[in-house]
Amino acid sequence: MGFFDKLKDSLKKTRQAVSDGLGDIFIGEGDIDDDFYDRLEETLIRSDMGAEASERIIDKLRDQVPEEHLRRRKDAKKFLINDIKEEMKTAPDAFDFEKQRSVVFVTGVNGVGKTTFCGKLAYKLTQEGKKVLLAAADTYRAGAAEQLSLWADRAGCNIIQGNAGADPSSVIYDAASSANARDIDVLICDTAGRLENRRNLMEELKKMDRVIDRIMPDVKRENLLVLDAVTGQNAVSQAKGFSEVTDLTGIVLTKLDGTPKGGIAVAIESELGIPVKYIGIGEQKEDLERFDADAFVDAMFSDDTSEEASEDDW
Ligand SMILES: Nc1nc2c(ncn2[C@@H]2O[C@H](COP(=O)(O)OP(=O)(O)O)[C@@H](O)[C@H]2O)c(=O)[nH]1
Ligand SMILES: [Mg+2]
Numbered sequence: 534m535g536f537f538d539k540l541k542d543s544l545k546k547t548r549q550a551v552s553d554g555l556g557d558i559f560i561g562e563g564d565i566d567d568d569f570y571d572r573l574e575e576t577l578i579r580s581d582m583g584a585e586a587s588e589r590i591i592d593k594l595r596d597q598v599p600e601e602h603l604r605r606r607k608d609a610k611k612f613l614i615n616d617i618k619e620e621m622k623t624a625p626d627a628f629d630f631e632k633q634r635s636v637v638f639v640t641g642v643n644g645v646g647k648t649t650f651c652g653k654l655a656y657k658l659t660q661e662g663k664k665v666l667l668a669a670a671d672t673y674r675a676g677a678a679e680q681l682s683l684w685a686d687r688a689g690c691n692i693i694q695g696n697a698g699a700d701p702s703s704v705i706y707d708a709a710s711s712a713n714a715r716d717i718d719v720l721i722c723d724t725a726g727r728l729e730n731r732r733n734l735m736e737e738l739k740k741m742d743r744v745i746d747r748i749m750p751d752v753k754r755e756n757l758l759v760l761d762a763v764t765g766q767n768a769v770s771q772a773k774g775f776s777e778v779t780d781l782t783g784i785v786l787t788k789l790d791g792t793p794k795g796g797i798a799v800a801i802e803s804e805l806g807i808p809v810k811y812i813g814i815g816e817q818k819e820d821l822e823r824f825d826a827d828a829f830v831d832a833m834f835s836d837d838t839s840e841e842a843s844e845d846d847w
Pocket of ligand 1: 641642643644645646649650789790791815816
């Protein structure tokens with residue numbers, strides 16, 4: 534399956550929710566009136582794009598309709614889709630860390646898919662010829678290091694782990710030293726990231742930061758927060774919480790397969806200004822994609838039914 538088909542397939546439920554909400558709104562000769570805008574906005578909000586972003590998108594469309602002399606509803610669809618894409622543009626330097634010597638810190642609450650993401654990213658970068666090292670700095674959860682070492686096997690890279698209950702920054706210390714000694718390109722650190730105790734988390738992250746600053750002073754730093762798309766708006770509040778304790782450079786949105794809440798990608802980007810960089814679309818090692826706003830929005834709005842039937846001029 535090609536990139537777009539795979540994406541489309543995993544966004545099936547989101548697409549269904551969007552098309553159910555839109556119904557026949559874009560069909561035929563209906564006027565572009567207040568009722569049209571209201572229904573559109575409601576659909577965007579219901580697909581978890583968030584009230585703020587939805588309002589901004591609809592406001593923009595309201596300006597475009599007279600400017601572009603749009604008269605029919607179906608003519609507005611193209612503009613709506615472009616307006617949503619505009620909300621989520623990824624900066625051209627978003628993935629620079631993949632090409633440089635870098636350290637990637639992965640945080641997020643329990644169960645969102647941090648360890649899985651670390652493994653998938655390790656696999657992706659190893660496949661691209663990078664020397665990758667995994668650090669199992671989640672020393673709280675029993676079995677966390679074993680889980681990550683299975684991923685190291687799948688990815689074909691090395692892993693540094695500490696004893697259960699060890700100080701996470703001691704694992705980072707060992708991993709950073711080893712990364713230097715082995716001339717590693719990308720060091721990926723899986724953390725416990727417990728937001729329940731803000732103070733502890735902040736202290737812990739600071740300590741790990743200091744270790745990296747000392748041992749690998751010139752590396753590019755990437756702080757990724759993993760969020761589970763299934764939790765919808767809750768993911769936005771988690772992102773707010775984490776952004777208060779650490780400088781996030783990007784979001785990883787997991788479990789987009791099997792949730793109708795894919796619109797959450799739009800909400801996160803536009804409400805927090807933190808770019809979504811990767812999406813998880815399954816449990817296998819290949820099920821990670823770089824986030825591509827254009828492809829994502831196209832997949833969300835693409836029509837499964839025949840184009841002729843729904844966009845017929847009648
Ligand atoms: N369907 C699906 N499941 C995922 C995805 N990412 C992670 N998971 C599953 O979510 C569960 C928790 O993942 P894990 O990486 O252990 O979460 P952590 O506690 O944040 O490290 C596991 O069963 C993973 O297989 C994804 O993109 N799609
Ligand atoms: Mg984990």
